[in-house]
Amino acid sequence: MTEEKTSTISNSWLWLGAAISISEILTGTFIAPLGMAKGVLSILIGHIIGGVVMYFAGKIGADTGMNAMETLKISFGSKGGLFFSVLNVLQLVGWTAVMVVNGASAIKVLLGMEGSTATVVASLLIGGLIFIWMALDVHAIAKVNSFSVIALLVLCLLLTYKISQGAAAVAATGKISFGAAIELSVAMPLSWVPVIADYTRTAKKPRLANGMSNLAYFVGSCWMFIIGLGAAVFTGYQDVAQLMGAMGLGISAVLIVILSTVTTTYLDARSAAISFRTISDSFSEKTIGLAITVIGTVIGCFVPVMQFENFLYLIGSCFIPMIAILITDYFLLKKQTITASIDKVNLLMWFAGFLVYRLFLSLSTPVGTSLPVIALVMLLSYAINGKRYKKQSEQISEAYAPVD
């Protein structure tokens, strides 16, 4: 795949396109039991926490020119970092399948199709289009992407208008705590943390592109969550595809679903390929990206993708401690180069953070799980690594000190 430099505008469109997806709208509907006011508040708090973390992850890529998985080697070592490449490839194959499943089921609802053959046909349609998107070069993608995001924006505005015209609030079924709603909102930007640096590092103006990409994603993702929440609260439709059908959006709704799924899933498959190549570079980025698209589509066709909320919490458990350690190292302790092969201390600290995240999740704190876990892991890693890195650099300078 060519490494052409991208403009700030095309990076911003790319991340707005990433935010506009049925999966984001669907996650917003889970928050409906909180009602509109509390729901919106939880969405904003969660996106601010996840957004700040995503911004710093992108900034490291913009500053160093490293891709997302290479940046992790700064904290976890040249071989230790590969563990996160494996986790990231798994999450992105998972996302590809989730996107295909959600896209296909929306198309089925909109076109009034039923049965497993219809699922396979709709999944293959979406998977096939992602495959073609992937096969095009970056230059063409930037143009098609900008066009499709503009079309999506218009259709989402229509959807927002229709929802705002909805009747009085409908009592939503199900239960969710405020903290859990924050956590679902953190998980969405967080899940892009191991991805964003792959795109900021190839920008003509990396720092500006990082700021604008994050802003575009923040606005787009909050909006999608609020569309989902509003649809469930004001119209009673838990399924946005049904709502779009009831609005008479017809074929334009099918277009929204297809375009939004393709533009977002392209990022998943491409980043999975970039991460995979940090493990083995025997195949080109494009070949691996195409293979990931096929694998994700096949999983989407035949494996029932359930437990979407648990998938999001799992992403939080893995990536919150990981990024807390990297941010502490890079920004606070100024460790900005790869020095170890496997940094066992940081890997152990990551594992402790993973366990603490799972514990806090079951405690259901009012501020969610990510914020206390980030604070704890950053404190711990500052205390431990501050001393450790100082000692290491003293040893290095002693070893290289001139002998009198």
Ligand SMILES: Nc1ncnc2[nH]cnc12
């Ligand atoms: N397809 C996707 N949708 C939302 N967040 C993601 N993070 C990584 N891939 C994603």
